[in-house]
Amino acid sequence: MDSSGHHESQGPVASQDGGNGRTSVMQPYLFPYLGYFQLFRATDVFVALDDAAFIKKGWVNRNRILLQGEPYTFTVPIQKQSQHVSIHASLIAPDDGWRNKLVVTLTHAYRKAPHFETVMPLIQRVLQGDPATMDRMALDSIHAVLEYVGMQPNIKCSSAMDIDPALSGQDRILAICGSLGTKTYVNPKGGRELYDPTRFQQQGIDLRFIHMGEVTYIQGGGKPFQPALSIIDVLMWNSKEDVLGFMDDFTLEP
Known part of the structure; x- marks a missing residue:
């Protein structure tokens, strides 16, 4: 990290003390x-919290793109299920044409973007794959993007970890960090009110919150910039090098 707090390396932060330096859970x-x-x-x-409950109208199965200059929400349909079903038990709905419809929508939205020809095949492989x-x-979507920009992350799934299923919220995060020997836990700044720094300190863990810089780029169409869209939008309008630069535009704060 440089004097401004920005992370400079082109890969994961390496631990210097034999433990797992930094962990995030999402x-x-x-x-x-x-x-x-x-x-x-x-x-x-990075721990993927795949055994958390699936939240309808959350971001697990949907996101936003830019369509005709305005944010548009796309969704991968899920089979009907009861409440409190975990993410890793949530079944994707049979293909009644929704995959092709989504590809057509994305093509219409980005066919004039400078990196469409490179990025669209990546997206199609994910959407037209056959995970249950x-x-x-x-x-798959996360791995595809990271592979595209040349990263090889260390991703674990919480469902494969020996964590007490009765734990939730902060207690579950602390248990995950404890099992990994985490020294620093990194969370998006929006979750600040969910965590008590003292609890983390008692376990020997430094709690940090990541703040994204003011990232903007030309989206086409001449309309005001629309932030916080799917990474699809970032990839379509920017080179790999610029995308990596955007990924490094953050600070870590207490």
Whole structure:
């Protein structure tokens, strides 16, 4: 990290003390926004909280793109299910044409973008793949983007970890960090009110919040910039090098 607090290396932060230096934990989202990917630049280990409850109208199976100059929400349909079903047990709905419809929508939205020919095949491979559950498609989308920009992250799934299923919220995060030997836990700034720094200090963990810089870029169409869209929008309008630069535009704060 430089004097301004920005992370400079082109890969995960390396631990210097034999433990897992930095950890972040998030639900797996479908082609998430830029700030989500900054967590991979800021940490050694990313834990996908795939055993969390699936939240209807959350970001696990949907996101926003720019369509005709305005934000447009696209969705991967989920089979009908009861409440409190976990993300990794949430089944993707049978293909009644929704995959092709989504590809057509994305093509219409970005066919004039400078990196469409390179990025669209990546998106199609994810959307037209055949995972049974939503966690797999979301993770496929994350892996595809990271591979595209040349990153090899260390991603673990919470469902594969030996964590007490009765734990939730902060207690669950602390248990995950404890099992990994985490020295620093990094969370998006929006979750500041969810955590008590003293609890983390008692476990020998430094709690940090990631703040994304003021990232803007030309989106086409001449309209005002629309922030916090899916990473799809960032990839379509920017080179790999610029995308990596955006991913590194953050600070870590107490």
